[in-house]
Amino acid sequence: MITKFTFNSQYILSELPLPDREFLENIMVDKKYRKNQPIFTEGTLPSGIFYLQSGKVKKYKMDNDGREQIIYIYNAGEFFGYSSVLSESTYGDTTVSIENSIISFITINDFNKILENSSSFSRLLLKSLSHEFSVLANLMAVLSQRTVRERVALNLLILHDKYKVDNVDITYIMLSRSDLANMTGTVIETLARVLHDFKDDSLISTDGRKIELLNIERLIQIANFY
Amino acid sequence: MITKFTFNSQYILSELPLPDREFLENIMVDKKYRKNQPIFTEGTLPSGIFYLQSGKVKKYKMDNDGREQIIYIYNAGEFFGYSSVLSESTYGDTTVSIENSIISFITINDFNKILENSSSFSRLLLKSLSHEFSVLANLMAVLSQRTVRERVALNLLILHDKYKVDNVDITYIMLSRSDLANMTGTVIETLARVLHDFKDDSLISTDGRKIELLNIERLIQIANFY
DNA sequence: TCTAAAATTTGATTTAAATCAAATTTTACC
DNA sequence: GGTAAAATTTGATTTAAATCAAATTTTAGA
Numbered sequence: 001m002i003t004k005f006t007f008n009s010q011y012i013l014s015e016l017p018l019p020d021r022e023f024l025e026n027i028m029v030d031k032k033y034r035k036n037q038p039i040f041t042e043g044t045l046p047s048g049i050f051y052l053q054s055g056k057v058k059k060y061k062m063d064n065d066g067r068e069q070i071i072y073i074y075n076a077g078e079f080f081g082y083s084s085v086l087s088e089s090t091y092g093d094t095t096v097s098i099e100n101s102i103i104s105f106i107t108i109n110d111f112n113k114i115l116e117n118s119s120s121f122s123r124l125l126l127k128s129l130s131h132e133f134s135v136l137a138n139l140m141a142v143l144s145q146r147t148v149r150e151r152v153a154l155n156l157l158i159l160h161d162k163y164k165v166d167n168v169d170i171t172y173i174m175l176s177r178s179d180l181a182n183m184t185g186t187v188i189e190t191l192a193r194v195l196h197d198f199k200d201d202s203l204i205s206t207d208g209r210k211i212e213l214l215n216i217e218r219l220i221q222i223a224n225f226y
Numbered sequence: 227m228i229t230k231f232t233f234n235s236q237y238i239l240s241e242l243p244l245p246d247r248e249f250l251e252n253i254m255v256d257k258k259y260r261k262n263q264p265i266f267t268e269g270t271l272p273s274g275i276f277y278l279q280s281g282k283v284k285k286y287k288m289d290n291d292g293r294e295q296i297i298y299i300y301n302a303g304e305f306f307g308y309s310s311v312l313s314e315s316t317y318g319d320t321t322v323s324i325e326n327s328i329i330s331f332i333t334i335n336d337f338n339k340i341l342e343n344s345s346s347f348s349r350l351l352l353k354s355l356s357h358e359f360s361v362l363a364n365l366m367a368v369l370s371q372r373t374v375r376e377r378v379a380l381n382l383l384i385l386h387d388k389y390k391v392d393n394v395d396i397t398y399i400m401l402s403r404s405d406l407a408n409m410t411g412t413v414i415e416t417l418a419r420v421l422h423d424f425k426d427d428s429l430i431s432t433d434g435r436k437i438e439l440l441n442i443e444r445l446i447q448i449a450n451f452y
Numbered sequence: 453t454c455t456a457a458a459a460t461t462t463g464a465t466t467t468a469a470a471t472c473a474a475a476t477t478t479t480a481c482c
Numbered sequence: 483g484g485t486a487a488a489a490t491t492t493g494a495t496t497t498a499a500a501t502c503a504a505a506t507t508t509t510a511g512a
Contacts, residue, residue: 004318059363061363061364061366061367063367063371063372064450067371069366069367069370069371071363071366071367082356083355083356083357083359083360084356084360085356086352086353086355086356087353087354087356087357087360088353089357089360092230092360092363092364093363115349115352116345119342119345119348122345122348122349122352123341123348125352126312126341126348126351126352126355127312127313127314128313129309129312129352129355129356129359130308130309130310130311130312130313130355131309131313131315132359133309133355133358133359133362134309134310134313134315134318136359136362136363136366137285137287137297137318137319137362138287138318139366140287140295140297140362140365140366140369141287141289141295141297143366143369143370143411144295144369144411145289145293145295145411146289147498147499148498148499149498176459176460177459177460177461178459178460185369185370185371186499186500187499187500187501188459188460188461189460189461189462189499189500189501189502190498190499190500192460192461192462193461193462193499195461196461196462208507208508208509209459209460209508209509224290373468373469374468374469375468402489402490403489403490403491404489404490412469412470413469413470413471414489414490414491415469415470415471415472415490415491415492416468416469416470417490418490418491418492419469419491419492421491422491422492434477434478434479435478435479435489435490
């Protein structure tokens with residue numbers, strides 16, 4: 001179920017033949033980003049693509065009134081910012097780090113070089129973009145047809161998956177209420193009320209801003225996805 | 227503005243080198259579809275991809291309660307159903323013809339053959355998928371943040387573009403109110419009210435089910451895209 | 453550690469849009 | 483052309499969620 005809503009494009013690197021992978025890793029230039037730093041902004045032209053080594057990045061659109069709609073949150077191991085390069089257009093949205101991150105940059109030239117020389121990379125990108133396309137279609141239908149309560153439950157599950165750490169028992173979702181509301185498609189106050197209800201029902205617990213899911217099965221039911 | 231909301235992937239064929247194009251056209255198998263016929267349904271596995279020679283096809287998701295969210299309406303000259311092939315997954319949605327259509331089918335084998343042999347085709351698909359991805363991101367933000375009135379205006383403009391015929395003066399949008407509501411993300415009654423308001427303000431006129439836009443500039447303003 | 457600012461929560465009210473119901477028009481098929 | 487069914491429109495009511503306002507908690511930086 002959760003794969004319907006996450007790109008999880010880490011397989012691009014892991015399934016790439018070793019010489020191609022080494023080429024990629026050699027041309028990447030790492031840069032550290034502090035929390036809340038923009039990586040690229042809507043309307044600007046791309047000069048390369050990005051790979052998230054560690055940390056988290058949100059992709060969002062800002063409307064005329066300054067409201068954010070978070071489209072997606074990238075996790076370590078995911079490429080981003082490549083579709084504007086491929087469609088030869090300006091960025092359609094803005095990306096900002098939501099925690100300290102290390103992000104690698106690959107110039108357009110190098111990107112095109114590997115595209116021309118590696119049919120595996122092309123094929124993996126086609127696969128990944130196709131999956132990403134279907135994730136957005138799923139999110140579209142959710143935004144249109146599901147209640148806020150259902151959407152909050154779903155987004156908590158998505159975030160649980162994104163914040164999960166291997167070999168660590170407890171998962172804490174560490175995201176501002178503002179960002180959580182903006183990815184759910186609601187306002188902060190409504191989000192807080194739903195979270196309050198979930199706490200009352202022992203579905204989640206909070207410690208400051210951190211959220212821990214206590215009853216995943218029940219949240220899946222509420223999200224109405226099974 | 228309208229290109230933010232339409233795939234318009236007709237360039238895949240027109241920009242394909244001639245030998246590749248001829249290969250494609252030779253392997254396509256045409257089939258006629260009557261209005262309201264399904265082409266593929268959500269959850270099934272793909273056996274090939276489709277090309278819309280003439281007519282129109284809607285792509286939609288059905289939720290647990292039987293409500294439709296139309297994701298996109300394909301126009302003649304557009305490929306569809308290829309992202310499930312590329313991502314090696316079941317179809318994430320259903321496609322149905324919304325008028326009599328002629329649709330060509332290309333088997334997975336032939337599709338993979340041309341992918342392997344034509345880097346131009348791969349590159350054009352990457353370009354198209356990237357643009358389609360950005361269209362869905364735009365639609366997502368619209369569904370989340372815009373009023374129904376704004377969304378109706380926007381969808382009328384999108385449909386005006388889709389129903390436009392070269393060398394013909396008047397464009398009639400010929401789509402059921404149910405489908406129009408389902409692509410706008412609202413219910414039939416609300417849609418009818420907004421259309422009624424637009425008619426009162428001489429922004430549109432109707433003849434039976436057909437809708438003609440009378441004041442495109444004003445609708446663009448109402449849609450809040452400029 | 454302290455504190456101002458930002459974030460979050462809680463309460464009350466309003467609003468956009470959905471739902472329910474009925475009337476009217478259009479369509480599809482014979 | 484006729485007609486039953488489906489689609490569309492119109493009216494009334496309800497509801498989910500936004501907005502407004504104030505209280506409380508957390509955060510970031512000195």
